[in-house]
Amino acid sequence: MPLLAMRGIAKSFGEVRALREVDFTVGRHEVRGLLGGNGAGKTTLMNVLYGLYGADGGEIEIDGKTVRIDSPRDAMDAGIGMVHQTFLQIDSFTVAENVALGAQGGLGRANLAPVREQIREIGETFGLKVDPDAVVGELPVGIRQRVEIIKALSRGARLLILDEPTTNLTPQEVDVLFAAIEKMVAEGVSVVLITHKIKETMAICHQLTVMRDGAVVGTYDRKEIEPHELAAILAGDAAEGKDATALDPRTRLEVSEEAQQEHDVLVEVDHISADGDFGRQAVDDVSFTMRPGEVLGIAGVAGNGQVELAEALAGARPLTAGSVSVSGRDLSGLPTRQWIRSGVVYVPEDRQRDGILPGGTVAENLMLGNEKNRGRGGLINWREARERAIAAIKDFSIKTPSEQAPAGSLSGGNIQRVILARAFAHEPQLLILHNPTRGLDINSTQFVYDRVRAAAERGCCVLVISEDLDELLALAPTIAVIYNGALVGTRSGAHIDPYELGVLMTGVEAAS
Numbered sequence: 001m002p003l004l005a006m007r008g009i010a011k012s013f014g015e016v017r018a019l020r021e022v023d024f025t026v027g028r029h030e031v032r033g034l035l036g037g038n039g040a041g042k043t044t045l046m047n048v049l050y051g052l053y054g055a056d057g058g059e060i061e062i063d064g065k066t067v068r069i070d071s072p073r074d075a076m077d078a079g080i081g082m083v084h085q086t087f088l089q090i091d092s093f094t095v096a097e098n099v100a101l102g103a104q105g106g107l108g109r110a111n112l113a114p115v116r117e118q119i120r121e122i123g124e125t126f127g128l129k130v131d132p133d134a135v136v137g138e139l140p141v142g143i144r145q146r147v148e149i150i151k152a153l154s155r156g157a158r159l160l161i162l163d164e165p166t167t168n169l170t171p172q173e174v175d176v177l178f179a180a181i182e183k184m185v186a187e188g189v190s191v192v193l194i195t196h197k198i199k200e201t202m203a204i205c206h207q208l209t210v211m212r213d214g215a216v217v218g219t220y221d222r223k224e225i226e227p228h229e230l231a232a233i234l235a236g237d238a239a240e241g242k243d244a245t246a247l248d249p250r251t252r253l254e255v256s257e258e259a260q261q262e263h264d265v266l267v268e269v270d271h272i273s274a275d276g277d278f279g280r281q282a283v284d285d286v287s288f289t290m291r292p293g294e295v296l297g298i299a300g301v302a303g304n305g306q307v308e309l310a311e312a313l314a315g316a317r318p319l320t321a322g323s324v325s326v327s328g329r330d331l332s333g334l335p336t337r338q339w340i341r342s343g344v345v346y347v348p349e350d351r352q353r354d355g356i357l358p359g360g361t362v363a364e365n366l367m368l369g370n371e372k373n374r375g376r377g378g379l380i381n382w383r384e385a386r387e388r389a390i391a392a393i394k395d396f397s398i399k400t401p402s403e404q405a406p407a408g409s410l411s412g413g414n415i416q417r418v419i420l421a422r423a424f425a426h427e428p429q430l431l432i433l434h435n436p437t438r439g440l441d442i443n444s445t446q447f448v449y450d451r452v453r454a455a456a457e458r459g460c461c462v463l464v465i466s467e468d469l470d471e472l473l474a475l476a477p478t479i480a481v482i483y484n485g486a487l488v489g490t491r492s493g494a495h496i497d498p499y500e501l502g503v504l505m506t507g508v509e510a511a512s
Contacts, residue, residue, distance in 0.1 A: 001063070001064045002025040002026060002027050002028075003026055003027060003028045003030075003062065003063065003158065003159060003190050004024075004025060004026040004049075004060075004061070004062060004159055004190070005023075005024075005025045005060070005061040005064075006022065006023065006024040006025070006045070006048075006049065006058065006059075006060050006061075007023050007058055007059050007060075007061070008021045008022070008023065008057060008058035008059065009021070009022040009023075009024070009045060009048060009055050009057070009058035009060075010022075010055060010056045010057035010058055011041075011044060011048060011053060011055055011056050011214075012056055017214055018039075018041050018044045018214050019041050019044055019045055019048070019055075019214045019215075020041075020213070020214040020215045021057070021058065021215075022041065022045055022058070022211075022214070022215060022216055023216065024045060024209065024216065026159060026190050026192060027190065027207075028188065028190060029185050029186070029188065029190065030185070030190045030191075030206050030207065031181060031185060031190070031191045031193060031204055031205045031206050031207075032190070032191070032192050032193065032205060032206070032207050032208075032209060033193050033195060033201040033204075033205035033207070033208040033209065033222075034046070034192055034193065034194045034195075034209050034211070035194075035195060035196065035201065035208060035209070035210050035211070035230075035234055036210055036211035036212055036217075036234070036441070037212065037234065037236070037413075037441025037442060037443060037444075039213070039214075039411055040211040040212050040213065040214070040441070041211050041213070041214040041215070042194050042211050043163060043194060044214075045211070046082065046161050046163070046192065046194060048069075049069065049075065049080060049161070050069075050072055050075045050080060050082040050161060051069045051070055051071040051072045051073070051074050051075040052072065054070060062078050062079065062080075062159075076155050076156070076157070079156055079157055079158035079159060080157060080158075080159045080161070081151075081152025081153065081155060081157030081159070081160045081161065082152065082160075082161040082162075082163070083145065083148040083149055083152060083160070083161070083162050083163065083165060084148075084163050085163050085164050085167065087144050087145070087147075087148050088148070089136050089144065089147065089148070090136065091135075091136055091137030092135065092136075092137060093135070093136055094112075094132065094133050094134060094135055094136065095119060095130050095131065095132050095133070095134050095136060095139075095147050095150075096112045096115045096116050096119060096132040096133065097112065098136050098147060098151065099115055099118075099119060099132075099147065099150060099151045099154055100112060100115045103115075103154070103155065112132075115132070115154075116132040116133070118154050119132045119150055119154070120132065122150045122153050122154060123146075123150065125183065125187070126149075126153070126180045126183045126184060126187075127176060127179055127180050127183060128146045128149060128150060128176075128180050129146075130143060130146050130147055130150065140301055140303075140506075141168045141169070141301055141302050141303070142168075142169050142170065142173035142176075142301075145165065145169070145177075149162075149180070153184075153189070157189065158188065158189055158190065159189070159190050159191075159192065160184065160189055160190070160191050160192070161191075161192045161194070162191060162192070162193050162194065163194045164194060164195060164196070165177060165193070165195075166195070166197065166200055167438070167467065167468065168301065168302045168467045170301065170469075170501075170502035170505045170506060171469065171498045171499050171501070171502040172499065172502045172503070172506070173502075174200070178200075178203065178204050181193075181204060182204075193205060196234075196440075196441065196442065196445075197470065198227050198230055198231055198234075199227070199470070201222075201230070202222060202227055202230075205222055206221075206222060207219055207220070207221060207222065208220045208221075208222060208225070208230065210230075210233050210234060212236055217233060217236075218233070220233075231442065234441070234442045235442050235443055235446075236443075263291040263292045263293070264291070265289045265290070265291055266290055266291055266292050266326065266327060266429060266430070266461050267289065267290040267324075267325070267326055267429070267430050267461045268289050268323075268324070268325040269286060269287055269288050269289070269313065269322070269323075269324050270287055270322050270323045270324075270325070271285050271286070271287050271321060271322040271323075272285075272286050272287070272312060272313075272319050272321065272322030272323065272324060273285055273286070273319065273320045273321040273322060274308050274309070274311075274312040274317050274318065274319055274320055275308075275320055276305075276308055281320070281485060282305045282308035282309075282485050283305050283308050283309050283312055283485045284305070284484065284485040284486040285321070285322070285486060286309060286322075286482075286485075286486065286487055287322075287487075288480065288487070288490075290430070290461040290463070291461070292459035292460070292461065293456050293457065293458075293459050293460070293461075294456070294461050294462070294478070295452065295456050295462045295464065295475055295476045295477060295478075296461075296462070296463050296464070296476060296478050296479075296480065297464045297465075297466065297472035297475060297476030297478065297479040297480070298463065298464070298465040298466070298472075298479075298480055298481075298482055298487075299466065299467075299469060299472050299479050299480070299481045299482070299501055299504075299505060300465075300467065300481055300482035300483060300505055301467065301483075301505050301506070302467050304482050304483050304484055304485065305482055305484065305485035305486075306349075306434065306465050306467075306482060307349065307434070308485070309465065309482065309485070310346060310348070310349075310432050310434045310465055311346075312324075313344070313346075313430075313432055313463065314336070314339060314344055314345075314346035314432055315331060315334065315335075315336040315338070315339030315340075315344060316336055316346065318333075319332055319333075326339075326342045326343055326344060326429055326430055327342065327343070327429060329342055331344070337369075340369055340426060342429070343426070343427065343428050343429030343430060344428065344429070344430045344432070345423045345426050345428035345430070345431050345432065346423075346432045346434075347416075347419050347420065347423055347431070347432065347433045347434065347436055348434055349434040349435045349438070351412060351415045351416055351419060352408065352415070355415065355416075355419045356407045356408065356415055356418060356419065357407065358406065358407060358408025359406060359408060360406070360407055361403065361404045361405065361406060361407065362389065362393065362398065362400050362402075362403050362404070362405055362406075362407050362410070362418060363385065363386055363389035363390075363403040363404065364407075365407040365418050365419075365422065366388070366389040366392050366393075366403075366418060366421055366422050366425070367385045367388070367389060367422075368422060369422070369426070386403065388425070389403045390403055392421040392422075392425065393421075395421065396417045396418075396420060396421040396447075396451075397417065397447070398410070398414050398417045398418055398421065399411070399414050400414065412439050412440060412444075413440045413441060413443075413444030413447075414444075416436070416437075416440060416444065416448065417444070417447065420448065420451055424451070424455065428455070428460050429460060429461065430460070430461045430463065431452075431455055431460050431461070431462045431463070432463045432465070433452070433462065433463065433464045433465065433466075434465045434466070435465070435466050435467065435468070436448050436452075436464065436466070436471075437449075437468075437471060438468070449474060449475060452464070452475055453475075462475075464476055469498050469501060469502070473496065473498065477492060477493070477494075478490060478491070478492040479491055479492075479496055479501060481501060481504040481505055483504065483505065483506075483507045484507065488504055488507070489504045
């Protein structure tokens with residue numbers, strides 16, 4: 001008898017069928033990988049299990065008994081816990097206060113002694129040590145994730161759902177997490193791992209369930225499937241006619257040092273500094289140069305100045321010191337429009353908030369800022385703009401009902417294609433990408449990687465800022481690490497050590 005059995009689970013949002021009579025089981029002492037592309041239904045299925053969505057049909061059994069889950073409280077009472085990508089925490093509270101929030105019995109902030117003891121016990125048992133009195137807002141991402149896991153375990157979770165848990169972790173933190181998962185399984189806790197990372201799936205999961213279009217494609221024993229086979233299954237129809245290795249993004253664009261030196265410096269960043277939104281220094285004396293066709297990766301734990309650096313390099317945040325030059329022209333202090341005209345293009349981290357006008361049409365979003373759409377007198381030539389939009393939709397394989405559809409109605413992967421299509425229409429000299437594939441499925445990720453490589457081959461300088469080391473290792477022959485707004489180390493070559501980068505990302509070497 002499995003620990004969990006979901007049978008015939010159906011869920012629709014309007015006319016969209018998100019789940020199509022899904023059957024899903026998890027055994028005791030099991031780590032189950034749940035994989036699939038954007039819109040596959042994997043997170044929706046787990047949100048139904050956790051009581052965030054109500055199912056339109058089907059039933060859920062725990063230990064062979066049918067249970068009704070209408071809320072997260074019902075899920076917790078049934079022994080189900082979930083750690084989301086966005087942590088549900090109050091930054092000004094301590095770890096103990098956050099763990100106590102919403103606990104059965106309504107522990108007040110004054111009665112935290114038993115909570116502190118429970119945090120210490122769980123931390124010791126599973127290797128997830130956290131200071132109960134630390135203020136959550138002052139903790140790094142990896143420790144904040146531990147707080148969420150401890151919170152779920154403290155409420156008696158026997159089935160723990162982890163949604164993309166390694167996205168912002170260093171390699172060392174991933175090792176700690178996986179060791180903790182193994183200890184949980186040994187103690188009788190089963191784990192569902194929602195992920196898109198094949199390497200990690202093969203390292204920790206026992207069984208792998210793949211979903212597509214709201215249905216289960218299949219469930220596979222980890223020991224009986226190869227990574228390239230799993231990649232092909234995940235890619236689905238898009239994989240037909242392709243070599244399976246073509247779906248593996250780990251093929252960096254290697255450019256010899258001799259070839260690089262044949263070109264003059266195209267981008268020069270000279271000792272720049274910039275403040276954050278609240279007036280504190282966020283970028284600290286950053287310098288580097290790039291030659292045509294160079295791809296430079298910037299690694300770092302979230303919150304170390306990546307957003308501010310990207311905006312400073314794109315002319316969207318004023319410099320407090322230093323300069324940025326492209327093709328020999330100093331852009332410092334010029335309006336953002338001049339940076340764009342000089343070939344600086346920025347693809348921001350938050351696609352919905354900063355990358356598009358959600359209420360604007362796809363065509364309108366594609367023409368934003370593009371001088372080619374303007375005729376004499378600066379007026380937009382709507383006929384030519386529409387033709388360019390239709391051509392971009394075809395060239396970038398943007399799935400949309402028409403060029404007049406609202407951009408905000410598209411999937412995350414298609415929104416990113418709109419943003420990239422607009423970026424490449426500017427014929428960039430410097431392309432700045434911040435977490436360009438976060439939340440994208442394998443096909444959309446591969447599409448982005450292919451476009452980045454094509455841009456570099458045409459001589460564009462590409463700066464990839466990402467918290468995902470696998471992404472940087474796939475794209476960038478040279479990787480610099482940012483910590484507290486400063487570049488604390490740079491590594492190059494075919495044998496970049498992820499663990500060494502991880503040490504730099506935690507600031508250990510910078511502090512020594």
